Amino acid sequence: MAEESADAEPAPRRKRKPIGWSMITIVVLVAISATLVWRRDGFGGVLEILTHDLALFGGILPRVFAGCLLGAFVAEILPHEKVSRSLGPNSGLKGLLIGAAFGAILPGGPFTAYPVASALLTVGADFGATIAMVVSWTLIGYGRAVAWELPIMGTDFTLWRIVICLPLPVIAGAFGRFVYVRIYSPRSEAE
Amino acid sequence: MSAALLIDIILWGSVIGVGFIAYRRGPKIALASFREGSWDFINIVPRIALGVLGSGYIAAVIPQEIITGWLGPNSGWLGVATAALAGAATPGGPVIGFSIGAVALKAGGGPPQVLAYVVAWALFAFQRLLLWEIPFMPARFVWFRAAVSIPLPFLAAATAMAIGKP
Numbered sequence: 001m002a003e004e005s006a007d008a009e010p011a012p013r014r015k016r017k018p019i020g021w022s023m024i025t026i027v028v029l030v031a032i033s034a035t036l037v038w039r040r041d042g043f044g045g046v047l048e049i050l051t052h053d054l055a056l057f058g059g060i061l062p063r064v065f066a067g068c069l070l071g072a073f074v075a076e077i078l079p080h081e082k083v084s085r086s087l088g089p090n091s092g093l094k095g096l097l098i099g100a101a102f103g104a105i106l107p108g109g110p111f112t113a114y115p116v117a118s119a120l121l122t123v124g125a126d127f128g129a130t131i132a133m134v135v136s137w138t139l140i141g142y143g144r145a146v147a148w149e150l151p152i153m154g155t156d157f158t159l160w161r162i163v164i165c166l167p168l169p170v171i172a173g174a175f176g177r178f179v180y181v182r183i184y185s186p187r188s189e190a191e
Numbered sequence: 192m193s194a195a196l197l198i199d200i201i202l203w204g205s206v207i208g209v210g211f212i213a214y215r216r217g218p219k220i221a222l223a224s225f226r227e228g229s230w231d232f233i234n235i236v237p238r239i240a241l242g243v244l245g246s247g248y249i250a251a252v253i254p255q256e257i258i259t260g261w262l263g264p265n266s267g268w269l270g271v272a273t274a275a276l277a278g279a280a281t282p283g284g285p286v287i288g289f290s291i292g293a294v295a296l297k298a299g300g301g302p303p304q305v306l307a308y309v310v311a312w313a314l315f316a317f318q319r320l321l322l323w324e325i326p327f328m329p330a331r332f333v334w335f336r337a338a339v340s341i342p343l344p345f346l347a348a349a350t351a352m353a354i355g356k357p
Contacts, residue, residue, distance in 0.1 A: 022330040023238065026321050030245030036252045045251075053247040057240060064239055065232045066202045067327075072228030073209035076220060107201045110319060114327035115231070121332065131336050134324075135343070138313045143198075148285035152293050153309070160357035161306055164350045168310075168343050176339040 063111040071115030075122050084124025089177070091129060093170070096177075099129035100169040103136030109144075113137045127180050132173030139165040235326050242322030250282030250318065255291065262295040262308060268345075270304040275344040278311025288312040303351040307344040314340045 038046045087095045099120075106113055117134050125133075138144075140162060149158045214221040261277040281288050292309050296302070315337060324333045351357065 022325050022333070023241070026241060026245060026325070030241065030248055033245070033248035033252045037248050040252075046248075049247045049251055050244065053244045057243045060239070060243070061236070063199070063202060064235065065229075066206050068232040068235065069206050069225065069228035070202075070209060071327075072224045072231060073206070073213050073221075075227075076224040077209055077212045077216065107205060108198060110323035112202060112205070114323050118328050121329070127332060127335060130332065131339060134336060135314065135340060139310065139343075144285055144313075148289050149309075152286070152289035153296075154293075157296070157302070157305075157357045160351075161309060161347075164306065164347050164354075164356075165310065168346060171346065172336075172340050172343060175342070176335065179339055180335070 060111065063109070067108070067111035067115040070112055071119040074116055075119035078119075078123050080123045083120065087120065087125035087129040089126040089128070089181075091126070093174075095126075095129045096132045096170045096173040099125070099132035099173060100136040100140070103133035103138075103169065104140045104142070106133075106137055106141065107143070113141075126177065128173040128177030131176040132169045135172045136169035139168055238326035239322065242318075242326060246282070246318040246322055249321075253280060253282045255282075255287070258291055259294060259298075262291065262300055262304070266301050266304070270301060271307045271345060271348040274300075274304040274308035274348075275311040275315075278308045278313075278344065279315035279317060281312050281316055282318055284318075288316060302357050303348040306351050306357065307348040310347045311344040314343060 034046060037049065041048075085091065086098055091098075103113070106116065113134065117130050117137075120133065121127075121130050145158055145162060149161070153161075210221060210225070213224050258277050258281050261273045261280075277291075278288070281291060289309070292305050292312075295308065296305050300308075320333065320337070324336075328336075
């Protein structure tokens with residue numbers, strides 16, 4: 001699998017995502033939900049949610065821009081051979097641990113985690129290490145725990161929750177790798 | 192200083208930091224990356240718009256009472272399974288997710304079940320998947336990641352039952 005990425009050009013450009021089935025499903029779901037809201041609360045209800053969400057949308061746009069820039073710069077400055085060696089398919093337990101540690105310390109919210117994870121995939125990390133990173137960000141990352149979980153759920157619950165979750169990112173990454181090599185033949189991963 | 196401001200400072204500080212490293216490799220490289228990032232942004236804005244505007248409507252048709260009902264004082268593995276489902280179906284942001292968990296704890300839900308709920312919410316909450324993960328990541332990766340994460344809430348609950356915490 002490692003030889004495969006060798007025939008890609010030295011500086012891989014991220015492919016723009018085509019409109020796929022996921023997006024179509026979302027559009028259908030949203031249309032159904034909006035119709036249900038309209039039938040229940042009338043046009044006013046639809047408009048109220050729209051204005052509220054537009055405000056939210058305006059608020060997060062600058063962060064999304066920052067996240068995109070972060071992802072692009074990270075993809076540029078990370079040495080590709082090094083990433084594919086330390087986070088690639090053959091990086092073993094160490095790669096999963098590095099991915100998990102990276103996810104745990106990554107600052108910011110989803111607007112940084114996902115662009116950076118996407119950049120890692122682009123520069124040679126495999127699904128397993130990237131899964132470890134994303135799961136670690138979501139379960140162990142301190143951002144959400146400090147801002148929301150501690151005040152609402154209490155210190156005792158939050159700390160035990162994090163301790164119990166500590167091994168999970170590596171388990172998910174290892175499981176992901178185990179499944180990945182079995183369902184995707186080396187040929188099909190020409191991405 | 193508000194948490195949001197702190198997040199923005201850390202975020203833009205990181206952008207400037209990595210941008211500076213790229214610039215030291217050559218202004219051309221930095222400019223190309225900047226353009227790449229800007230194109231990603233332009234590409235992603237419609238998807239984020241759909242996620243933000245759309246998930247508001249989806250959240251509005253899933254009443255919170257349904258979720259709380261699923262988290263009743265169930266016990267055992269059926270309770271864990273329901274809690275995991277409820278976590279994935281919870282609409283809204285972290286305040287709602289954790290508040291439901293806190294209410295369930297106070298209403299007599301078992302800690303392993305509530306733990307499974309919080310973990311499942313963190314891993315699968317449909318709103319975050321639609322709004323953030325699918326627009327930014329290859330869809331194939333997102334579904335794969337979600338599928339291999341399915342055992343995790345159960346693992347967490349099993350650990351909680353074994354050690355008797357939290």
